[in-house]
Amino acid sequence: MNKGENNLLTTEEIRALPKVELHMHLDCCLSFDVVSKLRPSITKDTFKNEFIAPGKCKNLADFLKVIDTSIQLMQTENSLRLVTEDLFNQLQQDNIIYAEIRFAPLLHLEQGLSPENVVSIVEESMSEAVKETGVEARLILCTLRHFTEEQSMTTAKPVEDFPSKKIPGTGTHRPIA
Ligand SMILES: [Zn+2]
Numbered sequence: 006m007n008k009g010e011n012n013l014l015t016t017e018e019i020r021a022l023p024k025v026e027l028h029m030h031l032d033c034c035l036s037f038d039v040v041s042k043l044r045p046s047i048t049k050d051t052f053k054n055e056f057i058a059p060g061k062c063k064n065l066a067d068f069l070k071v072i073d074t075s076i077q078l079m080q081t082e083n084s085l086r087l088v089t090e091d092l093f094n095q096l097q098q099d100n101i102i103y104a105e106i107r108f109a110p111l112l113h114l115e116q117g118l119s120p121e122n123v124v125s126i127v128e129e130s131m132s133e134a135v136k137e138t139g140v141e142a143r144l145i146l147c148t149l150r151h152f153t154e155e156q157s158m159t160t161a162k163p164v165e166d167f168p169s170k171k172i173p174g175t176g177t178h179r180p181i182a
Pocket residue numbers: 028030178
């Protein structure tokens with residue numbers, strides 16, 4: 006393999022290497038492309054300010070603010086499907102061969118979807134995208150630290166309900182902002 010300057014791999018070479026993503030959040034990965042579909046009037050500058058965390062965040066709240074902007078856009082079947090498809094297009098472009106994607110279903114209920122609807126939409130979109138892109142993937146359902154036990158159990162329930170085995174478990178680590 007050719008080496009770039011200083012014997013480091015070039016960006017293109019890194020992109021071409023097969024890779025795995027073991028920890029990524031669905032709501033942290035929206036591209037400008039998918040946000041433009043959901044908010045057609047958005048400019049690149051606004052996207053950068055509202056959806057991309059600053060290189061150096063002052064605190065965790067600074068980072069979570071941009072995720073909340075994404076979550077607001079992910080409250081319908083159509084938007085959840087588009088965001089999932091968009092993520093797989095990005096994974097394919099980066100030559101990711103396997104990804105574990107996590108998200109918190111209970112953050113997507115603001116426009117009437119139930120937790121079951123949300124998980125089913127994302128699981129189905131993911132399964133279709135796996136077939137289309139060849140990127141293998143699993144879905145981790147996240148609960149949040151400030152959720153009640155009942156909310157956490159609601160989050161975990163679909164792990165048993167979905168026979169596809171594409172949802173192996175649940176996780177958490179997002180602290181209270
Ligand atoms: Zn994380």
